[in-house]
Amino acid sequence: MITYILGAGPAGLAAGYYMTRIGCAVTVLEAEREYGGFARTFCHGPFRYDTGAHRFHDKDAEITADIQDLMGNELIKVHAPSQIYWNGRYLDFPLSPVNVARRIGIGTFVRAGADFAFARLRRSKRDEWNFAAKAYRKYGKTIADAFLIGYSEKLWGVPAQKLMPEVSGGRLKGLSARTMLYELLRGKQEKTEHLDGSFYYPRQGYGQIAERLAASIGKENIRLSTRVTKLRHDGTTIQLIECEGHESARPKRVVSSLPQSVLLRLLDPAPPRQLIEIAEGMKFRDLILTALFLNRTQVSRNASIYFPSEDVPFTRLYEPKNRSIELAPPSQTCAVVEIPCFADQPIWVENDTDLIGNVTRELERAGLIRGDDVIGGKVHRLRRAYPVLEIGIHEKLDELRRYLQRFVNLYVVGRTGRFEYTHVHDLLRQGKELAKLMQTEAATDLTLQRVHSG
Numbered sequence: 001m002i003t004y005i006l007g008a009g010p011a012g013l014a015a016g017y018y019m020t021r022i023g024c025a026v027t028v029l030e031a032e033r034e035y036g037g038f039a040r041t042f043c044h045g046p047f048r049y050d051t052g053a054h055r056f057h058d059k060d061a062e063i064t065a066d067i068q069d070l071m072g073n074e075l076i077k078v079h080a081p082s083q084i085y086w087n088g089r090y091l092d093f094p095l096s097p098v099n100v101a102r103r104i105g106i107g108t109f110v111r112a113g114a115d116f117a118f119a120r121l122r123r124s125k126r127d128e129w130n131f132a133a134k135a136y137r138k139y140g141k142t143i144a145d146a147f148l149i150g151y152s153e154k155l156w157g158v159p160a161q162k163l164m165p166e167v168s169g170g171r172l173k174g175l176s177a178r179t180m181l182y183e184l185l186r187g188k189q190e191k192t193e194h195l196d197g198s199f200y201y202p203r204q205g206y207g208q209i210a211e212r213l214a215a216s217i218g219k220e221n222i223r224l225s226t227r228v229t230k231l232r233h234d235g236t237t238i239q240l241i242e243c244e245g246h247e248s249a250r251p252k253r254v255v256s257s258l259p260q261s262v263l264l265r266l267l268d269p270a271p272p273r274q275l276i277e278i279a280e281g282m283k284f285r286d287l288i289l290t291a292l293f294l295n296r297t298q299v300s301r302n303a304s305i306y307f308p309s310e311d312v313p314f315t316r317l318y319e320p321k322n323r324s325i326e327l328a329p330p331s332q333t334c335a336v337v338e339i340p341c342f343a344d345q346p347i348w349v350e351n352d353t354d355l356i357g358n359v360t361r362e363l364e365r366a367g368l369i370r371g372d373d374v375i376g377g378k379v380h381r382l383r384r385a386y387p388v389l390e391i392g393i394h395e396k397l398d399e400l401r402r403y404l405q406r407f408v409n410l411y412v413v414g415r416t417g418r419f420e421y422t423h424v425h426d427l428l429r430q431g432k433e434l435a436k437l438m439q440t441e442a443a444t445d446l447t448l449q450r451v452h453s454g
């Protein structure tokens, strides 16, 4: 019998890839016409751009080595800086004291320094129970308010006091007091750790990782345009998978990367009502991606530019060509901006022409482009981009986990699936660990069979 994997985003494909490598038979079921989920690359004429600014984080040596094997020469090392646009000025990202002092003015810098020292003296690490508290303790009020609090609220759509500290996604790590002080004393050239400047990236766009994973699984084992509509169970085992317009299948195991609200709704018989309400109450931030196609060679040298100001509707701009020159023609470029929002807000239904016009005007105001550079634009509306990790979320997740654990052949993976702020290397690690677990289970099954037949 086959293991069915629900969803062909990075998590589902990673599970399929590692399971195929240990000789496990898998079939991946994906609702959309393409695989890659939230890590896809769009094509528009000669331009290629991703579902938001993606990079491969080199944080797990074993997983990086696996990806290097998988991608071969197609994985390149990119060296590109990033910046923050703040009050009409550009600052280096991650923030460096030398650059901050130069850009925000000496008065504000002195105030920021005093705040910073005060915050470090007054609070202990125990106070970092929400994102705002963590940011204030680490940087003091002046810097946190200018660069972190407003930005995070724009990104996540809830007050920073209601967010779990982990929404910083490790971005605050390289900005410790020690590194700030070190830089201040030694100058910027001696920067201790460059968080944002060098990273791996596939030549043809981030979606190439999903392409390669899918090719390794075997495209005949991936069913696109196949939406799972029901998971019939007997209380302990998923017995039947039903898909829109397809025959149903009897799975050996089911690996789900679907959002938990979707997974719970698929179960038949249905789970208790209050669990469905918990799952449906967990918020995801949606994303409007606006790509501008430009008749100029480059907008800037940056991998990304961050916009913390609340007056600007987007959080980040990225220029695909600065990751790989193969993503735009030599004399043209493309700028992609990310507008986080909830799908029930008016901006979600704003028409494309207005969105493209507004983005163009904002980028002109920031001195990045001229209106007549724009030769076209494209808008993508993407649901469930970021799981919003609000205070109290872990208790809710524990409750859902306790319920789902009763299904002995169900495994939950993924960023949307587990409602965690994880990245592609984490999802590959999950897939690898899952394959190891299945190998152990298979060995146990065999031993049992031998014992019983012996």
Ligand SMILES: Cc1cc2nc3c(=O)[nH]c(=O)nc-3n(C[C@H](O)[C@H](O)[C@H](O)COP(=O)(O)OP(=O)(O)OC[C@H]3O[C@@H](n4cnc5c(N)ncnc54)[C@H](O)[C@@H]3O)c2cc1C
Pocket: 006, 007, 008, 009, 010, 011, 012, 029, 030, 031, 032, 035, 036, 037, 038, 039, 051, 052, 053, 054, 055, 056, 057, 226, 227, 228, 229, 257, 258, 259, 262, 287, 338, 385, 386, 413, 414, 415, 416, 417, 422, 423, 424, 425, 427
């Ligand atoms: C703007 C942005 C920037 C990012 N930058 C980075 C980065 O730089 N580096 C990094 O590592 N990560 C980055 N990420 C995160 C990364 O994109 C996600 O971690 C990853 O795509 C999540 O993969 P997943 O498989 O868990 O979920 P998804 O990609 O959401 O995949 C779930 C899949 O399930 C399918 N599905 C849903 N319902 C059904 C159904 N009923 N039947 C069948 N299929 C179904 C969906 O169509 C989808 O393909 C970024 C994310 C965003 C939004």
